[in-house]
Amino acid sequence: MLCFLQADSDNNEYFDVEDIGNHPRLRQKHVLMSSAIISEGEMKVFEADLIATVVAASARDQEWTARKRELERLENEGKEFPKNWTKKDRLLYYKNRLYISNDEGLQTTIAKGCPDSQVAGHFGQEKPVEIVTRDFYWKGLTAWINDYVRSCDECQQNNSPRDARYGLLQPLQIPFAAWTSISTDFITHLPESQGCTQIMVVVDRFIKMADVIG
Numbered sequence: 001m002l003c004f005l006q007a008d009s010d011n012n013e014y015f016d017v018e019d020i021g022n023h024p025r026l027r028q029k030h031v032l033m034s035s036a037i038i039s040e041g042e043m044k045v046f047e048a049d050l051i052a053t054v055v056a057a058s059a060r061d062q063e064w065t066a067r068k069r070e071l072e073r074l075e076n077e078g079k080e081f082p083k084n085w086t087k088k089d090r091l092l093y094y095k096n097r098l099y100i101s102n103d104e105g106l107q108t109t110i111a112k113g114c115p116d117s118q119v120a121g122h123f124g125q126e127k128p129v130e131i132v133t134r135d136f137y138w139k140g141l142t143a144w145i146n147d148y149v150r151s152c153d154e155c156q157q158n159n160s161p162r163d164a165r166y167g168l169l170q171p172l173q174i175p176f177a178a179w180t181s182i183s184t185d186f187i188t189h190l191p192e193s194q195g196c197t198q199i200m201v202v203v204d205r206f207i208k209m210a211d212v213i214g
Contacts, residue, residue, distance in 0.1 A: 050109070051091070053106060053109070054091065054098065054100065054101075054106065055090050055091070057100075057101045057103035057105075057106045058092075058100075058101040058103075060101070060103070061101035061102050061103065063101075063102065064092070064099070064101040064102070067085075067092060067099070068087070068092055071085060071087045071092065072087070075087065093137075094137045095137065097133065097134070097135055097136055097137040098135060098136050098137065099137055099138065100136050100137065100138040101138070102138065102139070107138060107144060108148070110132060110136055111128065111132065111144075111145060111148050128145050128148070128149055129141070129142050129145045129146070132145055172205075174206075175204075175205050175206040176206075177206065178204055178206050178207045178209070179204050179206070180206065181204075181205045181206065182202050182203060182204055182205060183202075183203045183205060184200060184201065184202050184203075185200070185201045185203075186198060186199070186200055186201070187199050187200075187201065193214070194214070196214050199212055199213060199214050200212070200213045201213075
């Protein structure tokens with residue numbers, strides 16, 4: 001379902017899947033949507049042959065097919081499925097999320113439908129993981145998405161800052177007399193002179209007088 005939120009809640013608009021591409025409201029070139037709309041609508045608008053792609057890729061995955069055979073065996077014997085697993089038509093679901101086989105191309109297609117969508121945007125790592133796991137599941141999904149996000153330049157540029165707030169500058173206290181506060185610096189790798197190759201420079205912070213010690 002897609003929802004357009006208005007300032008007046010009585011005027012909120014709701015659209016089902018069959019409205020996408022058909023309703024005049026959704027055919028407008030520019031539609032103002034609140035930030036509360038994430039990519040739920042975009043997630044549902046994959047290519048029409050996505051399910052066929054999922055089925056074809058699953059048939060090539062031994063682990064996926066083994067899981068399907070096990071569920072079919074339990075179904076034929078009238079036994080309960082393992083917790084959180086369901087089967088519908090030719091597809092498997094884990095916690096009501098479509099179980100995706102270990103297919104890099106298919107997983108990339110799904111990932112591109114989330115952080116790459118104009119609605120979802122590029123929000124770093126946490127948001128894409130949360131969006132993908134609404135509808136899909138595969139082993140190591142979180143690690144896979146994190147690797148995908150790390151390869152995305154826009155996601156990296158849009159990461160939220162994690163640093164603590166910078167404090168105010170604290171200037172050094174002004175000295176009250178000469179040679180009560182000094183700074184030191186070393187100059188090294190000089191040509192040898194009287195057996196020395198470096199010097200220490202001492203500067204008085206009050207009168208700026210310098211003393212060079214070899």
